[in-house]
Amino acid sequence: MHTVPLAATTRGYPSSGYTVENIHAGAVAVVDREGRLLAWAGDPRYQTFTRSALKPFQALPFLLDDGPAEFGLAQEELALLCASHSGEDKHLAGVRSILAKIGMDAGRLECGCGAPLYYEANNLPLPQDQAWTPLHHNCSGKHSGFLAWCRQHGVPTAGYVEFDHPLQRAVRGALADAVQLPESSLPGGIDGCSAPNYALPLASLAHLYARLAQGTTDARLGHALGPLFEAMTHRPDMVSGTERSDLVFMTAGGGDWVAKIGADAVQAIGIRSAGIGIAIKVADGNNRGLHTITYHVLDQLGLLDEGRRAALERFRQPQIRNARGTVAGDIRSMLTLQRA
């Protein structure tokens, strides 16, 4: 479980220079579609909970059973199944639409209530006079997909987030199959939205995203993952939200990159053209340096042309400002990818 410094924050004066203040250590794995390790930093088998980076694979049972066709889900609704959405109007409308198509109401969602991520992402104060509901929770799209699978299989929805509910058994089985690891090797934990989450070696998470981006020789799995890749890359605004990092990365990728962040500083990316998957974990769980690290992973892999560099410039070496708006330091990459 070896980590290396991936990013640092500095503090100083323009005249006298900057001193490192905080160090964010972690690990990175880059693999091809067959799971072969291409590049890494720290231990590429560093084990991390996958958190929201798991969402496309939590939708797998529903996709494998052709749920989207059965209920007539639109592409933007498929994108919502994989989303950590911002609770913007279009996100809420999309979740309501999924629920209407499966004939269920929001009262069945077991994700808990959550304030929309929109406000923090746009530096806006959170309205105090609002009562937030499960619909506003960033995972409500995933949970509406969970309900859809239950509807499809005639399974009672109560307790669908429990570890041993038939839905979660199906998720666990599909995940183990997709990642080619035994179910018993996947440590489980309760996620922020109460659903079971699983820990994986980073290289395995990267492998999942390589398969998401480029498919697999397993036709049934490829048939399920293909529409999710298309939905996420065509409607990144439904997977993420205004001013949020996955939207920025996927927009820069122009349909070639599928990016999904997870809580506690997890980032997974699949690159269709290069046939690779990338997984990053900052060991301390702080997102502060995550996007800067992601930028430099992409850069060191040769994936940034001038247009993408410009589109992602905000992440390269962002400044840190204090209470008066004075520049106090910056966030810097400390990453050097090792190559196979």
Add this chain to the structure above:
Amino acid sequence: MHTVPLAATTRGYPSSGYTVENIHAGAVAVVDREGRLLAWAGDPRYQTFTRSALKPFQALPFLLDDGPAEFGLAQEELALLCASHSGEDKHLAGVRSILAKIGMDAGRLECGCGAPLYYEANNLPLPQDQAWTPLHHNCSGKHSGFLAWCRQHGVPTAGYVEFDHPLQRAVRGALADAVQLPESSLPGGIDGCSAPNYALPLASLAHLYARLAQGTTDARLGHALGPLFEAMTHRPDMVSGTERSDLVFMTAGGGDWVAKIGADAVQAIGIRSAGIGIAIKVADGNNRGLHTITYHVLDQLGLLDEGRRAALERFRQPQIRNARGTVAGDIRSMLTLQRA
């Protein structure tokens, strides 16, 4: 700059156990009044910006020149000079009182505006209809002390936060003297409140707190530090705020412990009875595990009796709950102090 894991967060199910999700690495130094290293974790000379742990020493020039007597400052006002206060009514009243005694108004404060820490510390929403002023900034007590020194010395206050203002030169000189390091060895940086801050080896920060707690053979310095220790330990409610960690630690210490947190996961503590100083830095700057680490440093140093254990129980191994209030994991110590 070697760090070691100091704390971890876990995730799991009560039935199947918990898996480490995030690791907070860092370093700890424990020294005696002469600066001799007694115990440590990681590199005890790990360099860190001191942030708000520097506040008592930023007040040194004012104390060395007998400012408190000159302006008739009360003990609670002395405590405010060293405070990261919560912006509670008593804090605002205290800062206003200092300003009145030195004949200045809040318009001269250059700390920037900041919302009171009170709300977040008490899990309350931040009122949206309030205009926060520099008075509310957690550093306004320190800054009123800065203004007091300027008044005392007839120095213009405009730009008192600039690196080369006479006040900041005086602070730098007094700090270098107190920590027994050359000024030129102290990397500078702009703090959140725009004042210059300095980086120190952890053992040196610990040495400062040992001297703050127990005085020094340097009579002039001891004469200045003694009243600050008394003020901070008698009025920890003015140094910190309701439900905040320094108040909890100093209350448990019962007048024997002086504790000051700094932004980006710095903690300094001086123990009068034991004649020691403690400095802790979590390398990633995240406070999440800081209080748990502090608890276990105190415990491993043999400073926790049953009463203190009970008073600090909230920090020992706190649970982590998700959006529905379900226990998802906990924060655990990974600390083992090495001994000289």
